[in-house]
Amino acid sequence: MVSENVEEYLECIWELSQRSSPVKTNDIAKKMGVTPASVTEMLQRLADMGFVNYERYHGVTLTPEGERIGAKIKRKHRLMERFLVDIIGLDKAESHKEACRLEHTLSDESEKRICQMMNNPKTCPDGDPIPACDQDCRMCISEPSIPLTEVGKGEMAVITHLRCEDTGKMRRVIAMGLVPGRSICVEDKLPMGGPIVLNVEDCKIALAKDYARLVHVLPKGRCNPRKGAEIIS
Amino acid sequence: MSGSIQVALLGHPNVGKSVVFNKLTRVNATSSNYPGTTVEFQEGRLIRNGQELILYDLPGTYGLTGATEDELVATKLLSEKRPDCVLVIADASRLEPGLVLLYQVLELGYRTVLVLNQMDVAKRRFKIDIDRLRANLKVPVVPTVAITGEGLEGLIDIVASMEIPHSDFKVRYDSHIEDMILRLSSHVPQYSISYPIRGALLQLMEGNQHFTAQFTPDLKAMATREMEEFQEQHGEDIQVHINRDRYGEAGRIISEVVGRIPRPLSRKERFSDLTLRSWPGIPILIGVLLGVFLVVVFVGGFLETALVSIYNDLTAGFFDWMEEAIGGQLGEAISQALYLTFLSIIAIVIPYIILFYLILAALEDSGYLPRVVILLDGLMRKIGLSGQSAIPMVVGTGCNVPAILSTRVLGSQRERLILATVIILAVPCSAQTVVILGTVGQYNGIAWVAAIYAILLALIIVAAFLMNRAMKEEPIGLMFEVPELAVPRLDNVLRKTYHRTKDFFVIAFPILLVTSLVLELLMVYGMLDQIVEPLGFITEGLLGLPPITAIALLFGILRKEMALQLLVVLFGTSDFALYMTTQQFFVFALVMATFVPCVSALSVLFKEFGSKNATKITLGSIGISLALGGAANLILSAFM
Incomplete structure (x- = not known):
């Protein structure tokens, strides 16, 4: 496990390296609010751990492993900021402080779900685009999320987002309560391209494929038989 | 107050x-x-x-x-x-x-x-x-x-x-949406619109045309810009977010006020579920549809025979008396017309229509209809219809009249029109089945009957497919909540059947009466015979049938199975084989099966779709029917 302090450094180096690389020791010291001497000391340790390549007077670059951790922490930070501002309604300054603490403790799974729930936010609350966040979130949202039509019979899924190519259809989907975050179970797929039968909160909904195609979901394994979804036939 | x-x-x-x-x-x-x-x-x-x-x-x-x-x-x-x-x-x-x-x-x-x-x-x-x-x-x-x-x-x-307060309950939307509301509402004075601004703005963001008419074009343009910006930033339509928050809020309240009582699924719920699965739902469905068909053909047929004989016994002498009382040919026409009108009511309305309405109401109340719709949707979609169309089509094998009325279950007028046309044209009602069986079935054998049904089936598919093409508009996919199965409530079923039968009666009775009267008058004054010859080019020329069958075809308008009885009268024997060949039976049955709808069906067609569409359907079905008959005549002549 990497310590919070190490994560903090990697995050900072990562951010600075987005502008110019290698990153200068002084810039790190300025951004972290510490003395250059302690930065140097820390960089030596990071190099020993294999996270950075450090050459005195030349600057520092991240190794692939260091890059990965730095980007991950930054992404969590910005995602949490967005979450705190949009959903909980904290103000921006507060959300930054809060996000600084949460970025180290947020699990990867929670991060992924928040990212899905917010549907891949592309900017921080202050409006700055976050290329890396964008990229990573796009991956986390588009990789495992599939159209509902592709979910197998007897499988559970959580709605991640709705495609909005056809407003009329999307409205009807929304009206049936098929909104992001909702857990659904695909009870049956009827033959000859027939509709899909869903179990949503114990209620059965039949929907034709042209609607199901708009609903994007994340598969979550088998349906829970206690909800009446799974009956041994 | x-x-x-x-x-x-x-x-x-x-x-x-x-x-x-x-x-x-x-x-x-x-x-x-x-x-x-x-x-x-x-x-x-x-x-x-x-x-x-x-x-x-x-x-x-x-x-x-x-x-x-x-x-x-x-x-x-x-x-x-x-x-x-x-x-x-x-x-x-x-x-x-x-x-x-x-x-x-x-x-x-x-x-x-x-x-x-x-x-x-x-x-x-x-x-x-x-x-x-x-x-x-x-x-x-x-x-x-x-x-x-x-x-x-x-x-x-x-x-x-009227002591209902205005609730100040509010759903809190995500801050981006709340900001938008705040920004936009600062441009709208409350006195300028008659709804609360917040609610009206939310409807505006959802793209609603209603409740939002009072906003100025400027504001609407501003809202559109904000909505586009929102979509750009979040990668999703703002409607999705608004409703996600509404459902989120609903979920929060429900988790606070609703507790689930744990219990296993009841047998009824289990069965309810099973009827919705491909297996064993589809075999069950086939059983139910077959059951409906059999009940209508057999119970309906039995009732019809019984009722008609009771009717004839009860009214024996009455119409003769009436004929004499009025006197002359007019008396004959009037009494015969009245006799026939009541006969069709006894022979069609009571056995078939009421029976159908009862079955339909029971199926509706039981919650089985949505299952029919869901299970058949894939198949029907292949020919451009939706699962809902299965019900009217099955109903149509009994009688086209309730079938056309039951097209109301379909969502769009477009689909209803396609379906009604297909039913009128190619779904043989029990009367048409009687004609097919009584001619081709009796004299030509089962293979010829199968041929007629195969042609009708092909006609259904082709007609639906072509109309679908012609009408362009996309068929609307189905999406609805499926109710659990329930035991139908007798009072509800009876009440529904009563009201629907009454509705039908009010439309059909006058038309039936007038048409019967006109036809009878033409008949007794010998005018019907005069059209046999002019129509010869159709009967003889096109279809290769004995000219006199023109009368049977015309009377088919009143009641299809009467065509058969008329043939008996016209030929003076019930052994049609003396007058018609195998080929003629086939052509006659095919034309009868696709020909003009009967008067009752015609009257509901007018009521449900207006005179323009009804006329189109009627003329179309006559045209197609004659074309099919002519083609069959040509092909058979070449081979036999």
């Missing part, structure tokens, strides 16, 4: 709005265990403590955006009539969508009562803390069991007292 209070009943399909409405006003609105039975809104009145209430039963609606025809009716009434009070009726077992609808009504500033209907069913599965729900929403919450009338008295008292 003077004047009447206008009350709108709003709710999702199948939550029992119509039952509540009927119980309150004693007006008959059709209720079914089937989504979408109230297409227009119903109006009813009642008086409580000297205060008059006008109630509007709106079609079931999932939202206020007017996404479907039903929703449009509901939304329009809300925005145009501006009722004093809105009763949001929710299924107590499934509160969530009801709450989401309630939020929107509250946002628009209506005084609102939340009615939790079907409370008896919900009680078995959930514990609902009504007081807490009331405290959360700050609106009156009334649990009811509409079918038994429980809770409705209290509901009326609340509405009539």
